[in-house]
Amino acid sequence: MSTLHDALKKYVSARRALGTQLREPAMTLMHFVEFLEREEAEFITTELAVRWARQPDRAQRATWARRLTLVRGFAAWQSAIDTRTEIPPRGILQARHRRKKPHIFTDQELEQLMAETAQLPSPTGLRALSQVTLIGLLAATGLRPGEALALDLHDVDLQSGILAVRKTKFGKSRFVPVHDSTRAALAHYAQRRDEALPRRGTQAFLVSERGRRLHPSTTRRTFAKVSCAIGLRTPVEGRRIGRGPRLQDIRHTFATRRLIEWYRAGVDVELQMPKLATYLGHVSSANTYWYIEAVPELLQLATEESVARQRGGAS
Secondary structure (H helix, E strand, C coil): CCHHHHHHHHHHHHHHHCCCCCHHHHHHHHHHHHHHHHCCCCCCCHHHHHHHHCCCCCCCHHHHHHHHHHHHHHHHHHHCCCCCCCCCCCCCCCCCCCCCCCCCCCHHHHHHHHHHHCCCCCCCCHHHHHHHHHHHHHHHHCCCHHHHHCCEHHHEECCCCEEEECCCCCCCCEEEECCHHHHHHHHHHHHHHHHHCCCCCCCECCECCCCCECCHHHHHHHHHHHHHHCCCCEEECCEEEEECCCCHHHHHHHHHHHHHHHHHHCCCHHHHHHHHHHHHCCCCHHHHHHHHHHCHHHHHHHHHHHHHHHHHHHC
């Protein structure tokens, strides 16, 4: 193991000890270290970091900026050990952060997604079943994809129908009750999973064909390919998975539908918003209010409610 590989291993261990999962970032940084080794570099330099971050050429500038941010954190930690280390300054490859407009799935689209996903080939059928269960779970609960993939066996109470979501995006844990139909679907999956793979090397609830925890990037790519197959994603030259709806958009669909239901039912949304924010694991209700701005139908409903209240107050 090289010096940089050893340093990265210690860095990841230190970050995880502080409660950060760092699953995908750790793999991305491993690719960076491998790049440095190919360049025969003994330490991190800004020039090499920027050159690596700007791969691939067709990626968006925001992707380059994200990659460089990961390197900056590692470099800052490594500089205390190796003073030759250069920390890439902030502002390089800077990209204005704009939240991507969510795709709100229709019932028909979700049904098509699950039907196409169920056809994924695998010797035991577990690949298709795991992916279908993931999509159904996200649609029924609004979990973040990463939260669903991180669920362990002891986090899923199939008797009471409660999910324990631990160490989430903001380090907050929460309990998520699910509908009985969702509980039944999860119990069915657990039975099929245990029959297909009675012995596994992971405590993960959702597993791959080989009995390992589903990997986030592989899961997203599978979802993208299925979306292309049914016409939800638009083919782009050089990109087999095209561009379009993401797995994360199923969570957005859950939140948006709940808000629309409340507005149409005449529910006091302002009063209910903190409850939805807690259920979704948002730090504050402000994050949840973003859906109203991002979805035209919600913005229209919110505007109509505001006007109605003003008229009511004036009468």
